[in-house]
Amino acid sequence: MKAELWTIVSCAVFFALIAPIYWVLTSDPTGSVALVMTTLLCVLISFYLAVVARQIPPRPEDLPDAEILDGAGELGFFPASSWWPLWAALAFATVVLGVVFGWWLFIIGAGLGAIAVVGWVFEFYRGIHRH
Template identity: 55%
Template structure:
């Protein structure tokens, strides 16, 4: 995690330099405020990664004396295919279409479909083919 903290630290330093330069060159409030918020968000991630890197033991990719075999093993759980994101997106499209038309009844239908599809996506691994 130390490498990631250094990468985000360098990006934070870049935005610290670029933000006032952008204000002096362009004088634009919108872009300057976006760059300042980007700087603060990058600093937040840098601090988070730095604190956790100091507390945890080094991973194999963080050690200079590590062997390739040290990184062997299970890397985590990766979900298989899922149709639920498609249906969640379709429900959101119905909601947005209802807003665009000003049809409150279509928005209600979209929210109902959205609740159904979102709960299906959340509880996907509790039943069916991919149940744990």
């Protein structure tokens, strides 16, 4: 977690330095507030990463004397390719077009979207990718 922590802390410092410079050069309140909020978001994420880094055992990449074999083993579950995100996106596009052209198209898109989301959620409970 140390690498991630220092990356986000660097971003927080960068945005903290840029926000007043941007305000002085442009006098734009919207951009200045956005930069301040970005700084605060980076500080929040840094705090979270610092707390989590203290609660979990160090990972191999956090140890200076770690070997390559220390990181061996299962890294997680990575799903196979899926067609459901495509159908969900097409259904969402139909819903958006339904807002423009008529309620009937919106209802068709919402129905197709419900089917696509249910299929996407439950794709690992059926067929060849079942767990």
